[in-house]
Amino acid sequence: MKLITSLVFLMLVFGWSGNGEAANRATPNIVLIFIDDMGYADIGPFGNTEVKTPNLDRFAKEGMKFTSFYATPVCSMSRACLMTGCYNARVSMPGVLFPRDNVGLNPSEVTLAEIVKQKDYATCAIGKWHLGHHPEFMPLRQGFDRFFGLPYSNDMLAGRNGMPPLPLYDNDQVIETEPDQSQLTKRYTEKAIEFIRQHQSKPFFVYLPHTMIHFPLAASADFLGKSKMGLIGDTIEEIDWSVGQIMSTLKELNLDDSTLVVFTSDNGPARREAPPFRGNKGTNLEGGVREPCMMRWPGKIPAGTTCHEIAGNIDILPTFATLVGAELPQDRVLDGRDITSLMYDPKSGPVRDTHLYYSGLKLAAIRQGNWKYFPSSVGGNAGNNKQTNESKAAIYDLSSDLGESNNLAKANPDVVAKLEQEFKARGEEIETNKRPMGRHAD
Ligand SMILES: [Ca+2]
Numbered sequence: 001m002k003l004i005t006s007l008v009f010l011m012l013v014f015g016w017s018g019n020g021e022a023a024n025r026a027t028p029n030i031v032l033i034f035i036d037d038m039g040y041a042d043i044g045p046f047g048n049t050e051v052k053t054p055n056l057d058r059f060a061k062e063g064m065k066f067t068s069f070y071a072t073p074v075c076s077m078s079r080a081c082l083m084t085g086c087y088n089a090r091v092s093m094p095g096v097l098f099p100r101d102n103v104g105l106n107p108s109e110v111t112l113a114e115i116v117k118q119k120d121y122a123t124c125a126i127g128k129w130h131l132g133h134h135p136e137f138m139p140l141r142q143g144f145d146r147f148f149g150l151p152y153s154n155d156m157l158a159g160r161n162g163m164p165p166l167p168l169y170d171n172d173q174v175i176e177t178e179p180d181q182s183q184l185t186k187r188y189t190e191k192a193i194e195f196i197r198q199h200q201s202k203p204f205f206v207y208l209p210h211t212m213i214h215f216p217l218a219a220s221a222d223f224l225g226k227s228k229m230g231l232i233g234d235t236i237e238e239i240d241w242s243v244g245q246i247m248s249t250l251k252e253l254n255l256d257d258s259t260l261v262v263f264t265s266d267n268g269p270a271r272r273e274a275p276p277f278r279g280n281k282g283t284n285l286e287g288g289v290r291e292p293c294m295m296r297w298p299g300k301i302p303a304g305t306t307c308h309e310i311a312g313n314i315d316i317l318p319t320f321a322t323l324v325g326a327e328l329p330q331d332r333v334l335d336g337r338d339i340t341s342l343m344y345d346p347k348s349g350p351v352r353d354t355h356l357y358y359s360g361l362k363l364a365a366i367r368q369g370n371w372k373y374f375p376s377s378v379g380g381n382a383g384n385n386k387q388t389n390e391s392k393a394a395i396y397d398l399s400s401d402l403g404e405s406n407n408l409a410k411a412n413p414d415v416v417a418k419l420e421q422e423f424k425a426r427g428e429e430i431e432t433n434k435r436p437m438g439r440h441a442d
Helices: 002-014 020-024 054-062 075-084 112-117 181-198 230-252 313-324 340-344 413-432
Strands: 029-035 064-070 122-128 146-150 167-170 173-177 204-209 259-265 290-296 305-307 354-359 362-368 371-374 394-397
Touching: 029 075, 029 181, 029 230, 029 313, 054 230, 054 259, 054 290, 064 313, 075 112, 075 313, 112 122, 112 204, 112 313, 122 181, 146 181, 181 204, 181 230, 230 259, 259 313, 313 340, 354 413, 362 413, 371 413, 394 413
Parallel strands: 029 204, 029 259, 064 305, 122 146, 122 204
Antiparallel strands: 064 290, 146 167, 167 173, 259 290, 354 362, 362 371, 371 394
């Protein structure tokens, strides 16, 4: 009896569960930093040599870069992917929501916040929501305990096409309209840090979807005119500062090893290029949808590594579910996959070999392995025309042609035929099994 008591005592003291694997599987805090309109080449770790991003550079050295991480061409689509683990078409979320729209992310969807809520995480969304501005679609009704920020994009301002003044929310209250945008990055950062401090003793999930670097650009006095890349560079450097503030708070609170931080963006850059890719925001060329992505979790994610496998924002929800030990909904189809194997070992092999590219609700292209296929634009197909400058079906080998400039369709009719079939089948499956978006009854 004494021996058993001693053993129980030891187990309590050392947190030994009798199962080494379980003991190692402590669930992390999660900070998800989501930038608006940041392209692949906008920061140092992904090749930008003009802006100074020392905090993101350090992040890359201490974590893992993903070079084939997919979002979608525009804002609301990507946020739907992120929040549901599904392609936006699966949950019927079209391109961009506007203040006049009476739709939003269906409250019956199980969001990322609702997933971690199963394990009693404290949750907040600080920044731009953009999944419907009616109360039933907003963060407080979609699994978040706290919201501070804008319901939609920062260019949806009073007077533009009859739009109302842009509201800034604190939880469900509008506290200002048309806020000074040069202060948003700073204010969001302060609110996120405040939440981390308040909830440091329990697991937390901070979703930080910044308003910058979406037009109209604005930077605070500390950054305005300081970069070598004009105002866009100033906003990027302020975002880098914000990341640094978050990271130093985690260190100060001794939460560094117990917190996963993910940094990525919702779509390609607006009005500039994303080398080595072709295309930018709004297109399904790689420059429009392949995003800078980094993940950092000391002791778990190997430092200074790079993962080249296909991944994307649809994979975030199933991955976080695994990390926190939550159940995925069993009554519906999810498109994303758990990519924890890649996070622990970037060479562990692909989790999925296929990615679908949507233009709004229309399937526009498909990638399988290194082949990317755009259908013929005949019949008004959204996949081609202005994007590839090809009217017939086009295929590109992304292992050697990141710029999608060399259409190999003629020389590879078998590949074209296989991908054409795959494109059709996958598009039809989603069309058949899609779920409705939320409609505001009014
Ligand atoms: Ca965006």
